Amino acid sequence: MTTPTKTKAAPLAELKGDLAVLKEKFGDAVQPAEYEGVVIANDVLVEAARFIRDELGYRYLSSVTAVDYIQEGYFEVVYHAYRLEGGGPLVFKARTPRDVATVPSLVSVWPGADFQEREAWDLMGIRFAGHPNLKRILLWEGFHGHPLRKDWKEPYYEEEHKPFSSRWPSGHHVRAEDRVFWHDNVQYPLDWDPDQVEDTSDELLYIGMGQFARAETGELVEPKSLRTERLVVNMGPQHPSTHGVFRMVVTLDGETIVRLEPVMGYLHRNHEKIGERNMYLQNMPYTDRLDYICSMSNNLGYAIAVEKLLGIKPPERAEYLRVIMAEFTRIVNHLWAIGFLLNDLGAFFTPALYAIEERELILDLFEEASGSRMMCNYMRFGGVAHDVSDDWIARAKELVYNRLPRAIEELDRYLTHNELIKARCQGVGVLPPDLAVAYSTAGPVLRASGVPYDVRRAEPYSIYDRFDFDVAVRYNGDVYDRYLIRIDEMWQSLRILRQALDQIPKGEIQAGKKQYMIRVPAGQAYGRVENPKGELGFYIVSDGSPNPYRYHIRAPSFINLTALNEMCKGHKVADVVVILGSIDIVLGEVDR
Amino acid sequence: MIYGLGILKGLGVTLKHFIYSYIEDVRYLFEGGRYQPRHLPARQGPRARGVFTVQYPKEKLPLPENFRYIPFLVYDTQENKIKCTSCGICAKVCPPQCIWIVRGTDPQTGRPRPEPEAFYIDATICMSCGFCAEFCPFDAIKMDHDYELSAYERYESLLFDLPRLLKPDTYHAQIHPSDWARELAEKEAEKAKKKEKAAAQPSA
Ligand code: SF4
Numbered sequence: 001m002t003t004p005t006k007t008k009a010a011p012l013a014e015l016k017g018d019l020a021v022l023k024e025k026f027g028d029a030v031q032p033a034e035y036e037g038v039v040i041a042n043d044v045l046v047e048a049a050r051f052i053r054d055e056l057g058y059r060y061l062s063s064v065t066a067v068d069y070i071q072e073g074y075f076e077v078v079y080h081a082y083r084l085e086g087g088g089p090l091v092f093k094a095r096t097p098r099d100v101a102t103v104p105s106l107v108s109v110w111p112g113a114d115f116q117e118r119e120a121w122d123l124m125g126i127r128f129a130g131h132p133n134l135k136r137i138l139l140w141e142g143f144h145g146h147p148l149r150k151d152w153k154e155p156y157y158e159e160e161h162k163p164f165s166s167r168w169p170s171g172h173h174v175r176a177e178d179r180v181f182w183h184d185n186v187q188y189p190l191d192w193d194p195d196q197v198e199d200t201s202d203e204l205l206y207i208g209m210g211q212f213a214r215a216e217t218g219e220l221v222e223p224k225s226l227r228t229e230r231l232v233v234n235m236g237p238q239h240p241s242t243h244g245v246f247r248m249v250v251t252l253d254g255e256t257i258v259r260l261e262p263v264m265g266y267l268h269r270n271h272e273k274i275g276e277r278n279m280y281l282q283n284m285p286y287t288d289r290l291d292y293i294c295s296m297s298n299n300l301g302y303a304i305a306v307e308k309l310l311g312i313k314p315p316e317r318a319e320y321l322r323v324i325m326a327e328f329t330r331i332v333n334h335l336w337a338i339g340f341l342l343n344d345l346g347a348f349f350t351p352a353l354y355a356i357e358e359r360e361l362i363l364d365l366f367e368e369a370s371g372s373r374m375m376c377n378y379m380r381f382g383g384v385a386h387d388v389s390d391d392w393i394a395r396a397k398e399l400v401y402n403r404l405p406r407a408i409e410e411l412d413r414y415l416t417h418n419e420l421i422k423a424r425c426q427g428v429g430v431l432p433p434d435l436a437v438a439y440s441t442a443g444p445v446l447r448a449s450g451v452p453y454d455v456r457r458a459e460p461y462s463i464y465d466r467f468d469f470d471v472a473v474r475y476n477g478d479v480y481d482r483y484l485i486r487i488d489e490m491w492q493s494l495r496i497l498r499q500a501l502d503q504i505p506k507g508e509i510q511a512g513k514k515q516y517m518i519r520v521p522a523g524q525a526y527g528r529v530e531n532p533k534g535e536l537g538f539y540i541v542s543d544g545s546p547n548p549y550r551y552h553i554r555a556p557s558f559i560n561l562t563a564l565n566e567m568c569k570g571h572k573v574a575d576v577v578v579i580l581g582s583i584d585i586v587l588g589e590v591d592r
Numbered sequence: 593m594i595y596g597l598g599i600l601k602g603l604g605v606t607l608k609h610f611i612y613s614y615i616e617d618v619r620y621l622f623e624g625g626r627y628q629p630r631h632l633p634a635r636q637g638p639r640a641r642g643v644f645t646v647q648y649p650k651e652k653l654p655l656p657e658n659f660r661y662i663p664f665l666v667y668d669t670q671e672n673k674i675k676c677t678s679c680g681i682c683a684k685v686c687p688p689q690c691i692w693i694v695r696g697t698d699p700q701t702g703r704p705r706p707e708p709e710a711f712y713i714d715a716t717i718c719m720s721c722g723f724c725a726e727f728c729p730f731d732a733i734k735m736d737h738d739y740e741l742s743a744y745e746r747y748e749s750l751l752f753d754l755p756r757l758l759k760p761d762t763y764h765a766q767i768h769p770s771d772w773a774r775e776l777a778e779k780e781a782e783k784a785k786k787k788e789k790a791a792a793q794p795s796a
C-alpha cells in the first residue's frame with residue numbers, strides 16, 4: 001500500500017487580494033487551501049465561478065485538472081483562471097469524497113472547461129454534474145477504471161515508482177510482454193471478464209449526434225420521430241488532413257456542417273501516469289514526445305514548473321540558451337504549420353517543402369547542441385544539458401540575420417497574396433474574440449481572434465521581460481488571420497533571437513550540481529510557457545519524494561480543439577480540413 | 593488590383609527555386625558534380641540554394657559529436673578491462689528502465705566486484721535520451737553514432753548484451769574527440785594530484 005502522503009501542509013493562514021474578496025462574498029463556503037488558492041464548497045461553485053469571471057475579471061480559464069488525495073480520501077479539482085490583462089492566476093479548488101466523486105460542471109461558465117472536464121472524468125473518474133456531454137474522451141467507453149486514480153494499476157505494473165528494483169543489482173532481463181498480464185499485478189474485479197468488454201463509444205457518439213436511437217432489442221435504429229436528410233460522416237482516424245490518427249464525426253446537412261465532434265485518444269499512452277511513476281528528471285525526455293515538433297519549449301515548460309518548486313534559477317547563459325532554443329522552436333513550428341496548412345488547402349507539398357528546408361537548418365543547430373534533432377531533451381533543472389560553441393552562435397546568427405528573414409519574406413511573397421488562398425481562407429472558421437476567450441483557446445488561435453494574450457508578456461518567465469518584442473495580434477479570427485499571425489510571430493521571434501544572440505554572456509550553464517535523483521520540496525506549482533501552439537502548462541504536486549505525486553499537462557492543442565465545433569459550424573465539409581489545419585494540432589500532445 | 597497577380601507572384605517563387613537548382617547544378621559541374629562529399633556542408637549549409645536533398649544511403653550527413661543513439665559500453669584497451677563498475681546509476685536514471693545489470697561478485701569472497709556480470713540494454717525500449725551517459729561517474733557508457741540498427745526480428749537481435757554493447761575506447765575517442773580529450777585531461781590531473789600527494793607524504 002501507499003505510504004502516507006506528505007502532500008498536505010497547513011492551510012494558508014490568511015487570504016489576500018482577490019481571494020479575500022471571494023471569501024468576503026461567499027463566507028464560509030470559501031476556505032483557504034494548502035499552498036495556494038481557496039477551496040470552494042460545491043453548492044456555490046458555479047456561482048463563485050461566475051463571480052470570479054465577471055466581477056473579479058478572471059475571464060480566461062487556463063487549466064482544469066484533478067488530483068487524487070487517496071490518503072485523505074477525496075479528489076480535488078484544481079482550476080487556474082487568469083486575467084487577460086496579465087498577472088498571476090486565481091487558483092480555486094473543489095473537493096469531493098472519493099466515493100461520491102461528483103462536482104458541479106463549469107461548462108456553463110467557461111465552455112473551455114468542456115474537454116478538460118471530460119478528461120478528468122475519463123482519467124480520474126470524477127463526474128461533473130451538469131456537463132452536457134460527459135463521455136470519455138481519451139479512452140473508450142467500456143475501459144475499466146480510471147487510470148489516474150492512485151489505486152489503479154496498469155497491466156504491466158511493476159512497482160509504484162521508478163527506479164525499479166529488478167534492474168540492479170541482479171537485473172536479469174525480462175520482457176514486459178512476458179509477464180502474464182492478468183497475474184496478480186493487475187487489479188480487476190472478480191466479475192470482470194475481458195471477453196465481455198464492449199466498446200460503446202461509437203453508439204454513444206451517434207446517439208449524441210441525433211442519428212440513431214436504441215431500439216428495445218438493444219439495436220441501433222434510425223429514430224422514428226426524426227426523418228431528416230442529415231448524414232453522419234466520419235473523417236478519420238485515417239485521413240490525410242488530420243496529420244495523425246484523429247477522427248472528426250460530422251453531421252452534414254447537404255454539404256454544410258451542422259455539428260462536429262472530435263474523437264481522439266488513438267495515440268493515448270497516459271503520459272501523466274507514466275510521469276507519476278517516473279522520477280522528476282526522467283520526465284524530461286518524455287516531454288519531448290508531447291508536441292514532438294517543439295520538444296525544446298516543452299522541456300522549458302517542465303523545467304520552469306519544477307524550478308518553481310525547487311526555488312532555483314539557472315545561470316544567465318543558460319537562460320539565454322533557453323530563450324534562443326524556445327524561439328527557434330517557434331519558428332520551426334510555424335514554418336511547419338504554414339507548410340502543412342497549404343497542404344491541406346491542396347497545394348501539395350511544394351510550400352511545405354520550402355518551409356521544411358529552413359526547418360532543417362534549425363534542426364541542425366538543435367542536433368549539434370543537444371544531440372538530437374527532434375527529441376532534444378536539452379533542459380535540466382537549473383540549467384541546460386550542454387553548452388554551445390562560438391561557432392554555433394555564429395551559425396545561428398547567420399540564420400537569424402540572413403537566411404531566415406529572407407525565407408520568411410519569400411514565404412510571405414509566395415503565399416500571402418495568393419487569390420486562391422484568400423478565397424479559401426478569408427472568412428472561414430471565424431472565432432470571435434469573446435468565444436476565443438470563453439473556449440480557453442490559446443496561442444495563435446487566440447491572438448488571431450483579436451485577443452493580445454501572450455504568456456511571455458502576461459506573466460513573463462525566464463528572461464522574456466528583457467527583450468523588446470511585440471505581441472502579434474490579428475482581428476478577424478479566420479483561417480487567413482491564423483496564417484498571418486504565424487508569419488508575424490516568426491518576425492517577432494527573429495527580433496528576440498537577434499537580441500538574445502547578441503547579448504548572450506559567457507559563463508556557467510548549470511546552477512549547482514547536476515543530480516539525477518532530486519528531491520523536490522512538498523508543494524504545488526503551475527508552470528506555464530507560451531509554446532508555439534499556445535499556452536503549455538505543467539501542474540505538479542510534490543509530496544517531497546523523488547517522484548511527482550501529480551503531474552498534469554495543460555496541452556494547448558487539446559484544449560484548442562474545444563472550439564473546433566464552433567469554428568466549423570455552417571461551413572462546407574471541405575473547409576473542415578483547412579480549419580483543423582489552422583488550429584495546428586499535434587496528436588502526440590492532444591492524446592498524451 | 594488585377595485578379596491573379598498574387599498567384600503569378602507566387603509562381604515566380606517556385607520558378608526561382610526551380611531555376612536555382614539548375615544554376616547550382618551548372619556551378620557544381622565545374623567542381624566535380626553536386627554529390628561530392630566535400631560539397632555536403634555547403635549544400636546543407638545556411639547559404640545553400642537549389643536542391644536540398646541528401647542521397648541517403650549513398651551520402652550521409654556528418655554527425656555532430658553530441659549526436660546520441662543507443663548507448664554502448666567502453667572497453668579500456670590500455671588496461672584491458674571493461675570500464676563499467678556495475679555501480680547501477682545508469683540503470684536507476686534510465687527513464688524507460690531498459691537497462692538490466694547483474695553486479696559482479698568475487699567467486700572467492702562473494703563480495704561485489706567492480707565489473708558487471710551481465711549487462712543488457714533493450715534497444716526496443718531505449719529512448720536514446722542520453723541520461724545513462726550523462727550520469728555515469730566512470731565514463732563507462734557513451735552514446736553511439738551508429739543509427740542503422742534495423743533487424744529482421746525484434747526479440748533477440750535488439751536485446752543488446754554485454755558482448756554486443758562493448759566497443760573499444762579507440763572508437764569512443766574517434767566519435768567523441770572533445771569528450772575524450774576531457775577524459776584524458778582529467779586522468780592527467782588525477783595522476784598529477786597523486787604524485788603530489790606521494791611527494792608530500794615522505795616529507796611530512
Ligand atoms: S555504465 Fe556507468 S553508471 Fe552504469 S553501472 Fe557502469 S559504471 Fe555505473
Ligand code: SF4
Pocket residue numbers: 662663682685686687688689690691713717718719720721722723724725
Ligand atoms: S539512452 Fe536513455 S533510455 Fe537509453 S539506455 Fe540510456 S538512459 Fe536508458
